[in-house]
Amino acid sequence: MTLPATGLLTSDNQEPIVTQAKSGGCGCDSNTSATVERDERLLQRIAQHPCYSEDAHHHYARMHVAVAPACNIQCNYCNRKYDCANESRPGVVSELLTPEEAAHKALVIAGKIPQMTVLGIAGPGDPLANPEKTFRTFELIADKAPDIKLCLSTNGLMLTEYIDRIKQLNIDHVTITFNTIDPEIGAQIYSWVHYKRKRYRGVEGAKILLEKQMEGLQALKEADILCKVNSVMIPGINDQHLVEVNKYIRENGAFLHNIMPLISAPEHGTHFGLTGQRGPSPKELKDVQDNCAGNMKMMRHCRQCRADAVGLLGEDRSQEFTKDKFLEMTPEYDLEQRATVHEGIEKFKEEIKVAKEKAKASAVETLHATSLQNNPKILVAVATKGGGLVNQHFGHAKEFQIYEVDGNEARFVSHRKIDQYCQGGYSEEATFEGIMKAIADCKAVLVSKIGNCPQEKLQEAGIQTIEAYDVIEKVALEFYEQYVKELGK
Numbered sequence: 001m002t003l004p005a006t007g008l009l010t011s012d013n014q015e016p017i018v019t020q021a022k023s024g025g026c027g028c029d030s031n032t033s034a035t036v037e038r039d040e041r042l043l044q045r046i047a048q049h050p051c052y053s054e055d056a057h058h059h060y061a062r063m064h065v066a067v068a069p070a071c072n073i074q075c076n077y078c079n080r081k082y083d084c085a086n087e088s089r090p091g092v093v094s095e096l097l098t099p100e101e102a103a104h105k106a107l108v109i110a111g112k113i114p115q116m117t118v119l120g121i122a123g124p125g126d127p128l129a130n131p132e133k134t135f136r137t138f139e140l141i142a143d144k145a146p147d148i149k150l151c152l153s154t155n156g157l158m159l160t161e162y163i164d165r166i167k168q169l170n171i172d173h174v175t176i177t178f179n180t181i182d183p184e185i186g187a188q189i190y191s192w193v194h195y196k197r198k199r200y201r202g203v204e205g206a207k208i209l210l211e212k213q214m215e216g217l218q219a220l221k222e223a224d225i226l227c228k229v230n231s232v233m234i235p236g237i238n239d240q241h242l243v244e245v246n247k248y249i250r251e252n253g254a255f256l257h258n259i260m261p262l263i264s265a266p267e268h269g270t271h272f273g274l275t276g277q278r279g280p281s282p283k284e285l286k287d288v289q290d291n292c293a294g295n296m297k298m299m300r301h302c303r304q305c306r307a308d309a310v311g312l313l314g315e316d317r318s319q320e321f322t323k324d325k326f327l328e329m330t331p332e333y334d335l336e337q338r339a340t341v342h343e344g345i346e347k348f349k350e351e352i353k354v355a356k357e358k359a360k361a362s363a364v365e366t367l368h369a370t371s372l373q374n375n376p377k378i379l380v381a382v383a384t385k386g387g388g389l390v391n392q393h394f395g396h397a398k399e400f401q402i403y404e405v406d407g408n409e410a411r412f413v414s415h416r417k418i419d420q421y422c423q424g425g426y427s428e429e430a431t432f433e434g435i436m437k438a439i440a441d442c443k444a445v446l447v448s449k450i451g452n453c454p455q456e457k458l459q460e461a462g463i464q465t466i467e468a469y470d471v472i473e474k475v476a477l478e479f480y481e482q483y484v485k486e487l488g489k
C-alpha cells in the first residue's frame with residue numbers, strides 16, 4: 001500500500017492527527033477506520049525517531065557514522081576539512097570509519113545506549129556520492145541489529161539512481177537538502193555540481209541538481225519512504241523564497257520541513273564564511289518557520305549535528321566513542337533488553353501525556369477565571385537533560401529549550417545554545433551575559449536547581465526562576481497560571 005506522505009500532518013509540532021473521515025449514511029464508516037489505521041501506522045513509523053518526532057527527541061537517541069567523505073557538489077556553506085572536536089556542526093567529523101568499523105561502533109552503542117534507535121549516514125560528504133561504503137554499512141547493521149532504523153541525508157543528486165537499493169534495505173527515512181526551487185538562486189548557493197563525469201557551474205549546475213532533487217522527492221513518495229527536507233536559511237539569498245520551497249515540497253509528498261540557520265564563520269573556510277555572509281537571527285528563523293507552519297509540520301528541534309554525533313539530540317557523546325575507544329569495546333547488542341527499555345520509555349511517555357493533559361485543563365480553567373480578554377503568549381526557557389522533564393541545574397545547562405506557552409498549551413519552539421554557567425569560578429560573569437542575551441525574551445527559566453547569585457541577577461532582569469523536577473509542559477503551564485493570575489489582578 002502506498003501511503004499519501006502528507007495530509008495527515010498539518011499541525012505544526014503535533015504528532016499525526018487522526019483525521020476525521022467523512023461519515024457514510026449507515027454510520028459504519030470503513031473510511032474512518034482506514035484513516036485511523038493509516039495514522040496509527042504513521043505514528044509507529046516516527047514514534048521512536050528523535051528527528052521525525054519532536055516528542056521522541058526527549059527520549060530516544062540517534063547516531064551518525066562517518067563513512068561517506070566524498071561529495072558530488074560544492075555548497076558555498078560547506079567545508080569538510082575543518083575539524084574541531086568540541087564543535088557540533090554538520091560536516092564536522094573527527095575520524096572517518098570503514099563500513100566494518102561503523103557496524104562495530106553501532107553495535108557497541110546499541111548495547112551501551114539502548115535508547116539509540118536510529119542510525120544515520122549524513123556525511124561528512126554525501127552518502128550517495130559514496131554508495132558502496134554507505135550501502136555496505138547499512139547492510140552490515142541491518143543484518144545484525146534489525147531494530148535499528150536506518151536513515152540517510154543527501155543533497156538528492158543521485159537519489160533516483162539508488163532508490164531501489166534504499167527501498168530494498170528498508171531505509172524508511174530519507175532527508176533531501178532542498179535550498180531553493182529556483183536555479184538562479186541555486187547558482188548563488190552551489191559553486192559546482194558534478195554529474196555523469198562532468199562538472200557544471202552556475203545556473204546550469206543548479207538546474208541539474210534541482211531536477212534531480214524533484215525526481216528524487218517523487219521517487220521517495222512512490223516508494224512510501226518518509227522524506228524530511230532540510231533547507232539552509234541564507235539571509236538575502238533564499239530567506240524570502242523558503243515559503244515557496246515549503247509549498248513545493250508539501251505538495252510533492254515531503255513529510256517534514258527542517259529550515260536550519262546557515263552556520264558561517266570565517267575560520268570555517270567556506271565561501272560564505274570568507275565573504276561575510278551572515279546566518280539568520282533566532283527571530284528571523286522563527287518568523288520563516290512560522291510562515292511555513294500553517295502549511296505543514298515543521299522541525300524546530302534540529303541540532304545541526306556533527307557527522308559522527310552520538311546520543312540524545314542536544315547532548316553529544318561522540319568523544320566517548322572515538323575510534324581508539326570503541327574498537328576496544330565488545331558489542332553487547334541485546335535485542336530483548338533493548339525492547340524492554342523501549343517499552344519502559346513508551347510507558348513513561350504515556351504518564352507524561354496524562355500529566356500534560358491535566359496541566360492543560362487546569363491552565364484553561366485558570367485563564368477563564370481571570371479577567372483577561374486575550375490569551376497571552378509567553379516564552380519560557382527550560383533546562384533539561386532529556387526525558388521530557390525539567391531536570392537540569394541552571395549552571396550545567398549547555399542549551400535551553402524554549403517553550404511558547406498560552407492558556408491552551410506549552411509548545412516547544414526552539415533551542416538556544418549557551419556556554420555553561422558553572423565554570424568552576426572562572427568567567428561566570430561573561431557566560432551570564434551570553435545566557436541573558438539568549439533568553440532575554442523569556443518570562444521564566446525552569447530548572448531543577450539554581451544558585452542564589454544567578455537567580456538574583458535573573459530576577460533583576462525581570463526573568464523569574466522556577467525550581468522543579470517534573471514534566472516540562474506541566475511546570476510551564478503551572479507557571480503560566482501564576483503569570484496570568486498576576487496579570488489579571
Ligand SMILES: C[S@@+](CC[C@H](N)C(=O)[O-])C[C@H]1O[C@@H](n2cnc3c(N)ncnc32)[C@H](O)[C@@H]1O
Nearest residue numbers: 077090091122123125126154155177230262263
Ligand atoms: C553535512 S550535510 C550531509 C548530507 C548531504 N551531503 C547534504 O548536504 O544534504 C547535512 C546537512 O547539513 C547542512 N549543512 C552543511 N553545512 C552547513 C552550514 N554551514 N550551515 C547550515 N547547514 C549546513 C546541509 O545542507 C545538510 O542539510
Ligand code: SF4
Nearest residue numbers: 071074075078125155
Ligand atoms: S552536499 Fe552536503 S556534503 Fe556536499 S558540499 Fe553540500 S553540505 Fe557539504
Ligand code: SF4
Nearest residue numbers: 051302303304305313
Ligand atoms: S542534524 Fe538534525 S535531523 Fe540530523 S540527526 Fe541531528 S537533529 Fe536530527
